Amino acid sequence: MNIALSITVLAAIALLLGAFVLWRRGGHQKQAFLMVILALIAMANVAIWTVPDAEGTAPLDKLEQVDDPPA
Template sequence: MLDAVLSLTVLAAILLIIGAFFMWRRTGNLKNAVLMVLLAAVALVNVAIWTLPDASGSAPIEKVDRGAGE
């Protein structure tokens, strides 16, 4: 289930970046476009935090998949 959430987060970040570009080109509203890109960056950093392994070689998503009891 968490894999689907992370996948949707990446897709949303990509769409935010594309939407920010089109908003900037059509309306010239730079402030909102930059905020959309910033939101996409935060989402991608969160996905990276969940998926990249730490020094011991295990990613946080693996710990969630195994269950909290172990």
């Protein structure tokens, strides 16, 4: 799961950089805007999995606890 989240963050950064380049070239304004929206959605998904709740545990931590069998 850590690899998937890392790839998602890298993809979001690439989308933001690509949107900036596309916007600076002057054309395809709509596509650049949609790339920014997609990057924000990807980052929100990563935040949902990694930001701890009021109890101090993140959903990713709960998922890893389920994967580990009791000793």
